[in-house]
Amino acid sequence: MTNVTQDRLSHGLWAQTAIPSPAMQSLENDSRVDVAVIGAGYTGLSAALYLASTGRDVAVLEANEPGFGGSGRNVGLVNAGLWMKPKDVIGALGNIHGQRILTMLGEGPQLVFDLVRHYGLDCEATPTGTLHCAPDKAGLKELQDREKQWQALGAPVRLLNAEETRRQTGSKLYRGALLDERAGIIQPLSYARGLASIAQLAGATLYGDAAVTNAVRENGFWRLQTSKATVTAKWLLVATNAYTVSPWSAIREELIHLPYFNIATRPLSDAEVAEIMPDRQGCWDTKEVLTSFRLDKGNRLIIGSVGALGQPCERQVHEAWARRSLTSIYPQLQNIRFESAWYGMIGMTSDSVPRLHRLGDQAIAVSGYNGRGISPGTVFGRCLARYICGEISDGDMPLPFTALETPLFRRERELMYSLGSTLVHAVGARISHNYH
Structure with a gap:
């Protein structure tokens, strides 16, 4: 084994x-x-x-x-719902199944955290919400639409302005963030x-x-x-x-395999942690090749994105990207040491x-x-x-x-995700294909 x-x-x-x-x-x-x-x-x-x-x-x-x-x-983000906006879910599944899955998955984080509490599971569960962050005008517009659709369903989801986002993330990079109070983070x-x-x-x-x-x-x-x-x-x-x-x-x-990697820093000091994520929400952004970041219980900052680490050239590109991205979010951490890196496959339909x-x-x-x-x-x-x-x-x-x-061009799409993410991270550009 x-x-x-x-x-x-x-x-x-x-x-x-x-x-x-x-x-x-x-x-x-x-x-x-x-x-x-x-x-x-x-x-x-x-x-x-x-x-x-x-x-x-x-x-x-x-x-x-x-x-x-x-x-x-x-x-380790315990999110509510699917990646899709509520209206898109209903459009794909119809009203009956669409409403049903929105309700069921909207209540999903509560089930996870209830299990954790009931059985006393030791898994660093932090049910303080997640933040979907907008680095640009287009991203902010997307979050405004998501807020409107979720609030129409009565979900505890609200858009933070730039100053509120800065206080919650410790970063000046974002124009706003969608706070989903149903969600949280966990040691997966x-x-x-x-x-x-x-x-x-x-x-x-x-x-x-x-x-x-x-x-x-x-x-x-x-x-x-x-x-x-x-x-x-x-x-x-x-x-x-x-x-x-x-x-x-x-x-x-x-399923279309989408590789996703994470890189963790050394533990941050109390002074460093005091400047970022006071409520320890998990974060990700609205970019097409997204960036995610969060803290673990040991105060390590974990940053991730689309890509594999199986080949040395891939690891080199993605680690360099992680350094640049982390510096753009938190300039004070530009020289922080990375301690570990890992990756796995997401099953996309x-x-x-x-x-x-x-x-x-x-x-x-x-x-x-x-x-x-x-x-x-x-x-x-x-x-x-x-x-x-x-x-x-x-x-x-x-x-x-x-x-x-079997979806059309499955292997080609998998290759595109792997090579495309490496190219995007190598040149700092964004690909036009939305992998969601």
Whole structure:
């Protein structure tokens, strides 16, 4: 089993500061369960927690360890809703599903923070909101539109002016910022490991080093083959998203991989912290190739953007960009030392809306969080668990079940995101394509 701490570019700071991962069992013998959950990320663990709490016999099959995929690599922003504006969500999904998913995901951060409080999870949860920052006139206009649309739905979202934004971010760079009081930040890998621990306590069995190599429907049950043993289950939930591999490679092929990296500084001094982010909100901007930044519990400043760090040339370009960007936001930190860097893949869909799929009788999957996995993953995990339990039906779901489809020019678009972000960061320009 791969230990996330062995690869410094996969989980970086989060692996260094996360709570210990719970011990996982080794799948040595054939077993039979009510529900088999594939993937120990936010979705799978949230589903397992709910299913086990209702008395179902649940097995979580994970190829590595909890939070190995995007759940342990992301920025740690617990956002409400999708990237899209509310009107665009309704335009894409129709009024019924659009309103339903806006409500469900709008309440998502509250579910996350309620779980943290109820179970006492140690994951640096800070529910003080997030700030969507506008560095220019066009960005400010976009935020004004977002404010209007969210306020029409009664959401606690308001636009801060330039002076208020300066006080909240400690930076003079922005013309305004949209404060979403529903949201906040979290240590993402600790949250995943915390979910794993409480799912185990609820009765779920978590298996590590248990990659599924084949899945066959036989006599009303799913027979899942791993390298060592088989698991037979009445229900199957595939929750592997951007890190999906065979035998469900069609899910991976439906998603467009968008690389995203984070770079963390040394811990800031008390004097340095006093000048920036007094309420410790997570921030990102309105640029097409966006910049995100936040503090962790240890007062490290984490800055991120689109791009991979797999090749030395990529790391050099993106680290140089991070230095320039951090200096533009906080000139006083221009010479600060970077301590760690890491990256992962975001699963994007062609229309920025997640997907629900049937993979056969009593087999379902969800994927495509488009860079917002913490809250939606937790919410969808619980929702799909309730569906499996028969508590809700097709007509109650936030999304319709759709057929798997491979988007046009998927590989070309993935290459464009990777190379394009490197080019943008190398020359300081912006690409015209909006990757949202």
